Amino acid sequence: MTLCRGIPGLLALLFSLLVFASCSSRPRADLIICNGAEPQSLDPAIISGQLEGRLTTALLEGLVRRDARARPVPGCAEKWTVYPDGRTYTFTLRPNLQWSNGDPLTAEDYRYSWLRALDPATGSPYSEILYFIVGAEDYHSGKVPASSVGIQVVDDRTLRVTLLNPTPFFPALTSFTTYLPVHRQTVEKYGDRWTRPENWVGNGPYRLLDWKINDRVSLEKNPLYHTPDRVALNRIDALAVNRASTAFNLYSGGQADVLLDKGLIPSLILPELRGRTDFHPGPLLATYFYRFQVTRPPFNDARIRRAFAIALDKEAITDKITRGNEPVATALCPRGMADYQPPEGHSSDPDTARGLLAQAGFPNGKDFPRVSLLYNKSELNEQLAIEIQAQWKRELGVTVELRNQEWATYLRSLDELDFDIARSSWVGDYDDPNTFLDCFVTGRGNNRTGWSDPTYDSLLSSALAEPNPARRLHLMQQAETILVTQALPIIPIYHFIGCLMFDPTKWAGLYPNLLDDHPFSEIKRAKN
């Protein structure tokens, strides 16, 4: 009896829960963006991916920020001066800067945050982007104390930075994620959990409203931002979508307004999209490539790596799969970067590939060890992997297993060198070949191959110290020649074409640009 009497009550409870659940969802955000996979983190010191970078630069602001065309403009610093030696920069912060909780933001916050990113205990994968600063590399490797790093707080509004070499792009570099400030008290109080919405303190144009795992990150305009009038939209939702078909269907159905990533547009229909007004292609400094794990067999043998590289028919890959007229890559650096001429890498040559594999002891792929190809989940990566797997099977007689992982797990596998071959891409973070080549210096967080070559390292460090621009680029070219013609810890596959999808009659402030940087705070409704 008691059970029977309980049932209507239970039903009523369930019903009210349902009603409650449907009411609790917020109204639609002003702008909904498909941002790619679920972000690994929002802590600027421990990310190096593009999709996380887009979110953190909306939530935090560096000394310099990027505008809609990715040009550096004053951010939290209102101006900066450089000493005639080109190595010392003095940044002056805007007056009365505040964190989103009302605390004053001072030059010390920047010093703290940069040193935090360099601190080996933080485990930043991209601390090398701070190595332009005197003492930064030595501090990271524990050779010198923090006080030896060339970051000096002159007063609350003045920060002086001493660099190793003249670096004309340094102010632009301070817009990058690793250079973003974090709120010291919050980080020290909450540890890893400081990036949760309830703990979040930032200084960017937006603050973190909500973060639903595998659903969306919701951003809300930060009223304490230094120039709130610049920010047009009150709420932005960044959806975690990594399937191109899902993203495109959301966009077509009006449930998303902007597709920010080439990987989110089904390559199958690129030819049809080409004529549409909401499709915005543009050149981009980015390369899609495969990494080898070079510290263990079979890919510790450079002949085998080269065989795998030259067995590929990259034209067929871009014709069939990517379909955006992407230039085929034989070198890591894309063309069109600040007068730099990348070396001519190997072109397709299956016969030589078979010969190399036979020399290495595996004629026709016989008895080749079982190896796998790792990629993060997305249709494009999967289609490319299937195509490349079939090409290797056809040309070398080797069957490579496919292994896919979620974005964060995949990044961990790369860091732990737990793979044989892994797909990767790199988008330039500044307009200089160093942004690509520095990744493969010994021990760099983004090396992720285990590859190490002292000649390569010394060529790059002498390039950075070289005042003559032409000689500097020549040294870089020599380094890249080692990378893509002799050692081949990577197989460059193609250079990306940037594409954005948005309706230009509705949205403005989005432009295809070389760095593929599209700050959320610049997006506004189009005036009709």
Added chain:
Amino acid sequence: MKPRALHLCLAALAFLTLAAIFGPYFSPYSVDQISQTRLAPPDSAHWLGTDLHGRDLLTRLLFGARISLLVGLVGATISLFVGVTYGLISGYLGGRIDNAMMRFVDILYALPRIVLVIVLISLFDLKLKHLLDGTFLAPLASHARLLLLFVGLGMVEWLTLARIVRAQVLSIKERAFVLSARLIGQNTPTILFRQILPQVIPIVLTYLTLALPAVILEESFLSFLGLGVQAPLASWGTLLADGAALLNPIRTPWWLIVFPSLLLAFTLLLLNFLGDQLRKLQK
């Protein structure tokens, strides 16, 4: 009773099985052979069209049928052995042991079965590969996923069968012939497998035809999620997933979705229908 419907059903299934086994040998294409004729609609060269990589869909469907039917058959057989043995023992021994064994089944029933298989696959996939690598079974290592699918699906499908068999045994064990067997001194295993088992076989076979489509569907579901068989192998689930990845409002290669779905639906329908007919035969 309509034996004609039953015969038609059996004939269709036999045809499907033969096509799956021998079809790929007659096809001029191989399952993972890429070509330049990509996304070609059905025509005389490619009867069911080609996919994104220029692979022949018909060949892949027939090859996928091998995997799907094999996983179904092996999974259902494993569930058959586990379920029948478990049900026989539980029903015959009765009392506390029966109670404990059936509560264990209830607990497993309460767990989401597919999630269980997913956990099993993600936990043991790499471990099994490393384990197989060192032994004479090394060639099987690259199919570790498939082996786990066999075992995993078999291990979650036996529950219903165990209950059915137990219920049968409960009534059969009271019958006179079981009593006589005990009186002449036959031991428990002999009574279980010589006397009782033959009595439950018809209902077990009927159930098998229903477990088969369930396992096939679950395998397709897992492969659709990318957890089942891996490229370049194909099952109906992965073929459907490939088709669904190309679904968009502008230009969808319909053949990549329609044919795999039709084949899967048709096979499941046939198997369910067969089970239904067998059940009617028993009445």
